[in-house]
Amino acid sequence: MEREFEVEGGDFANAGSASAKVKEIVKSIGFSPEAVRRIAICSYEAEVNIVLYAKRGKMKLSVYEDYAVLHVKDEGPGIEDIELAMQEGYSTATPEMRELGFGAGMGLPNIKKNSDIFTIISEPGKGTELRIMIRNEK
Amino acid sequence: MKLEEIRRILNAEVIAGEEEMDKEVYYACGSDLMSDVLAFAKPGALLLTGLTNIQSVRTAEIADIKAIVYVRGKQPDAAAIKLAKEKKIPLLSTSLRMFEACGRLYMAGLRGVGEVEEKIAANK
Numbered sequence: 001m002e003r004e005f006e007v008e009g010g011d012f013a014n015a016g017s018a019s020a021k022v023k024e025i026v027k028s029i030g031f032s033p034e035a036v037r038r039i040a041i042c043s044y045e046a047e048v049n050i051v052l053y054a055k056r057g058k059m060k061l062s063v064y065e066d067y068a069v070l071h072v073k074d075e076g077p078g079i080e081d082i083e084l085a086m087q088e089g090y091s092t093a094t095p096e097m098r099e100l101g102f103g104a105g106m107g108l109p110n111i112k113k114n115s116d117i118f119t120i121i122s123e124p125g126k127g128t129e130l131r132i133m134i135r136n137e138k
Numbered sequence: 139m140k141l142e143e144i145r146r147i148l149n150a151e152v153i154a155g156e157e158e159m160d161k162e163v164y165y166a167c168g169s170d171l172m173s174d175v176l177a178f179a180k181p182g183a184l185l186l187t188g189l190t191n192i193q194s195v196r197t198a199e200i201a202d203i204k205a206i207v208y209v210r211g212k213q214p215d216a217a218a219i220k221l222a223k224e225k226k227i228p229l230l231s232t233s234l235r236m237f238e239a240c241g242r243l244y245m246a247g248l249r250g251v252g253e254v255e256e257k258i259a260a261n262k
């Protein structure tokens with residue numbers, strides 16, 4: 001099963017609404033509560049990143065029998081130094097972003113921590129692409 | 139600990155979910171950073187925060203946080219209240235500051251997420 005969601009950059013009021021749907025879908029399919037939570041957290045962090053940094057982006061959820069994949073692609077500024085961006089606490093967020101409760105440099109590390117396989121591809125000026133795989137452990 | 143007891147201890151006002159005060163929370167966490175909440179909170183936790191926008195409720199929804207207490211007398215905005223009512227996440231507000239609110243709940247027996255995790259690990 002596949003579902004795709006469009007995410008608008010700067011749309012703070014709706015940030016997280018796509019992830020709420022992602023959560024509902026995997027929950028209704030019967031993923032374990034822990035897997036549902038991990039998918040929802042990864043999805044939410046990725047969605048918030050699009051809203052904070054990109055012009056727009058897409059998130060595609062693919063659900064298989066015992067795992068789910070989130071494919072996230074944005075039209076954003078890209079990341080100069082991925083290794084640095086993966087460090088907890090490193091952030092390029094503005095004070096306005098921080099007022100929203102995000103931008104503390106925990107987003108990408110959180111995604112990595114909650115996923116079974118995580119890949120990130122990014123090119124400055126082009127955008128960022130994430131692939132997140134989470135097993136439905138019983 | 140029941141939400142009703144938390145409401146009493148913090149002398150809190152109920153902003154949403156008046157009918158849910160018999161719900162129980164098992165541990166608590168306090169933070170204004172939603173990414174920290176996503177990283178450390180456990181399902182069924184109570185969140186104490188000073189962040190009043192809709193993201194506080196979204197974070198609760200995503201991380202299975204059972205209820206939110208806003209500290210320092212803060213009031214969540216209209217969008218946050220609307221979403222909380224939809225998702226049946228009770229919202230409370232206390233005039234106590236973060237440290238005092240956490241301290242009073244801790245003294246009354248509510249424990250932090252980290253401490254509960256340590257106990258689970260020790261019993262294994």
